[in-house]
Amino acid sequence: MNKLKRYAGIIWIILGPLAIHYLMATAESEIAKKPVIDTQIQWGVFLTIFYPIVIGFILFGLYALEGNYDHIPESSAEIDDYDVKPL
Amino acid sequence: MNNNETKGIWKIIGASSLGTLIEWYDFYIFGSLATVIANQFFPKTNPTAALLSTLATFAAGFIVRPFGALVFGRLGDLIGRKHTFLLTLVLMGGSTFLIGCVPSYESIGFLAPILVLVLRLLQGLALGGEYGGAATYVAEHSPNHRRGYFTSWIQTTATLGLFISLGVILLTRHSLDADAAKSIAKFNDWGWRIPFLLSAVLVVVSIYIRLKMQESPLFSKLKAEGKTSSNPLKESFAHKANLKMVLLALFGATMGQGVIWYTGQFYAQSFIENVCKVDFDQSRTMIIWGILFATPFFVVWGSLSDKIGRKWIMIIGMLIAVVSYKYLFTQILNITDAKTKVEIVDKREVKPMLSLIKNSADSLRKVVTKTYYEDGMKLVETKTDTVYSTIGKKTIKPVVSVAKTLGDSDYWKIVGIVFILIFYVTMVYGPIAAFLVELFPTKIRYTSMSLPYHIGNGVFGGLTPFIATLFTTIYTNDKTVGLMYPIVIATLCCVIGALYIRNRIDPEVAGV
Numbered sequence: 001m002n003k004l005k006r007y008a009g010i011i012w013i014i015l016g017p018l019a020i021h022y023l024m025a026t027a028e029s030e031i032a033k034k035p036v037i038d039t040q041i042q043w044g045v046f047l048t049i050f051y052p053i054v055i056g057f058i059l060f061g062l063y064a065l066e067g068n069y070d071h072i073p074e075s076s077a078e079i080d081d082y083d084v085k086p087l
Numbered sequence: 088m089n090n091n092e093t094k095g096i097w098k099i100i101g102a103s104s105l106g107t108l109i110e111w112y113d114f115y116i117f118g119s120l121a122t123v124i125a126n127q128f129f130p131k132t133n134p135t136a137a138l139l140s141t142l143a144t145f146a147a148g149f150i151v152r153p154f155g156a157l158v159f160g161r162l163g164d165l166i167g168r169k170h171t172f173l174l175t176l177v178l179m180g181g182s183t184f185l186i187g188c189v190p191s192y193e194s195i196g197f198l199a200p201i202l203v204l205v206l207r208l209l210q211g212l213a214l215g216g217e218y219g220g221a222a223t224y225v226a227e228h229s230p231n232h233r234r235g236y237f238t239s240w241i242q243t244t245a246t247l248g249l250f251i252s253l254g255v256i257l258l259t260r261h262s263l264d265a266d267a268a269k270s271i272a273k274f275n276d277w278g279w280r281i282p283f284l285l286s287a288v289l290v291v292v293s294i295y296i297r298l299k300m301q302e303s304p305l306f307s308k309l310k311a312e313g314k315t316s317s318n319p320l321k322e323s324f325a326h327k328a329n330l331k332m333v334l335l336a337l338f339g340a341t342m343g344q345g346v347i348w349y350t351g352q353f354y355a356q357s358f359i360e361n362v363c364k365v366d367f368d369q370s371r372t373m374i375i376w377g378i379l380f381a382t383p384f385f386v387v388w389g390s391l392s393d394k395i396g397r398k399w400i401m402i403i404g405m406l407i408a409v410v411s412y413k414y415l416f417t418q419i420l421n422i423t424d425a426k427t428k429v430e431i432v433d434k435r436e437v438k439p440m441l442s443l444i445k446n447s448a449d450s451l452r453k454v455v456t457k458t459y460y461e462d463g464m465k466l467v468e469t470k471t472d473t474v475y476s477t478i479g480k481k482t483i484k485p486v487v488s489v490a491k492t493l494g495d496s497d498y499w500k501i502v503g504i505v506f507i508l509i510f511y512v513t514m515v516y517g518p519i520a521a522f523l524v525e526l527f528p529t530k531i532r533y534t535s536m537s538l539p540y541h542i543g544n545g546v547f548g549g550l551t552p553f554i555a556t557l558f559t560t561i562y563t564n565d566k567t568v569g570l571m572y573p574i575v576i577a578t579l580c581c582v583i584g585a586l587y588i589r590n591r592i593d594p595e596v597a598g599v
Contacts, residue, residue, distance in 0.1 A: 005587060008586060012338075030557075045150065046550075049150060049153075049546055050546075053337075053542065053546070056337065056338075057338060059330075060334040060338055063327075063331045063334065064587070068331050069331065069335070072335075072587065072589040073328075073589075
């Protein structure tokens with residue numbers, strides 16, 4: 001199971017840039033279709049909010065690949081007890 | 088639990104849930120009245136006002152909500168749960184009441200849309216801080232073996248907030264005049280303010296109740312021991328051990344929960360009204376009935392999660408939703424499709440009307456055709472075009488609007504489908520408060536659980552109606568293509584959740 005969790009991390013890492021590419025392409029085509037400030041604002045908001053989310057997703061994949069999810073804490077208290085190192 | 092403890096927890100649940108319900112009500116009345124508000128404050132003829140409208144729609148839900156989660160989450164972990172979610176309640180109630188007081192664009196010009204935008208942003212900010220506080224507060228009072236059950240009452244509030252907002256809007260819309268058409272006109276003119284002003288009364292009651300509440304015992308203990316966090320944001324997001332759980336909560340649970348929540352309620356209503364062309368009142372009462380029948384299941388699933396764990400209830404809820412969405416929405420399309428029905432030809436009414444356009448020689452032609460069907464459905468088609476005085480000049484594309492009123496049998500069939508959609512919501516959403524609370528330690532719980540919740544629910548979920556509609560404009564042949572968005576997101580979340588989340592119920596949330 002842990003091996004599967006780690007290998008799946010590669011998929012999440014690859015999906016990140018793909019999602020960004022899809023978002024950018026859709027934003028470009030939608031703005032070109034309707035080049036008004038309204039559309040630009042909408043897509044500007046989407047890209048602003050989705051970039052950090054996609055980065056978070058890639059980071060999630062990286063953590064999975066590194067085996068950080070091999071052990072999921074037994075309780076919330078455990079998070080504070082082990083490995084609390086700043087990034 | 089002894090009797091006193093049981094009484095105590097119900098007081099806590101009642102006080103927390105009432106405030107959270109009012110906050111959801113406040114947030115949704117703006118969304119439900121978006122068209123009316125746009126006419127009052129954001130005239131389409133003025134591009135700057137229209138721009139402010141776009142900002143109010145998108146920024147409040149997608150940027151300000153997660154930002155509110157950070158601001159108030161941090162505050163909740165620093166000064167305590169009680170005072171923080173009291174503050175969010177005052178902020179939300181005050182903003183909502185003031186939206187109801189803002190004079191229209193016609194009266195005060197640009198100041199009107201600017202004020203509404205600022206107040207809407209404050210609403211988003213307050214909502215971002217409320218839910219995490221209420222869920223944490225109830226969970227920290229609950230005994231370990233019934234945490235899912237007690238927090239599930241908080242989970243009913245978002246859906247009930249929508250239920251009450253729809254109910255208040257419908258009641259107000261029809262009670263301003265004995266004549267239905269005049270009542271709707273009055274509502275669009277000034278009556279829309281009533282649901283906003285009503286919020287003040289609700290909030291005052293809720294503040295009074297919340298003021299009497301005590302601080303969470305777990306937070307009080309931490310504070311007494313001097314173990315509260317000095318920098319909750321840093322501890323939540325700059326420490327790998329906690330950040331990995333924040334990411335897991337987002338991608339393995341709340342992301343899927345958000346799209347299931349919004350598809351079952353908001354997109355379903357938008358689909359019934361805009362794609363199937365069911366009239367305003369019926370499309371809303373269908374959702375109201377669906378919510379009424381399905382809401383008890385939030386508590387059922389929350390309670391069951393105390394026995395079998397949170398994970399699989401949520402994952403199975405997502406899975407059956409993604410497998411059956413296409414079928415259920417296609418059924419709604421088929422049920423409302425006039426082509427499958429037999430018309431009562433003798434009853435057809437055609438009423439042409441012609442009115443002169445002011446300061447012009449042209450006229451406005453409106454043709455209203457009422458068609459009746461054997462199963463009780465009535466279809467009203469209104470075609471509007473301009474009759475030009477210049478010979479040979481014709482309207483290129485008349486404006487056609489269609490509104491269907493379904494017969495009893497079809498109406499209840501759709502209520503049944505909406506019930507199933509909201510039943511899925513109850514599976515995914517019922518146990519999630521307990522699940523999130525158990526992921527994080529007490530000293531940074533408010534901050535850590537609020538952010539993934541509001542990104543999942545606010546961003547992924549809140550975007551559902553927009554992206555789904557966008558898909559239907561790109562791929563015009565398939566009316567259910569909009570479902571691809573919730574299906575893809577929920578499938579991804581389902582896989583991540585099944586693979587990485589533990590099904591263990593935390594025996595002790597009291598950890599620091």
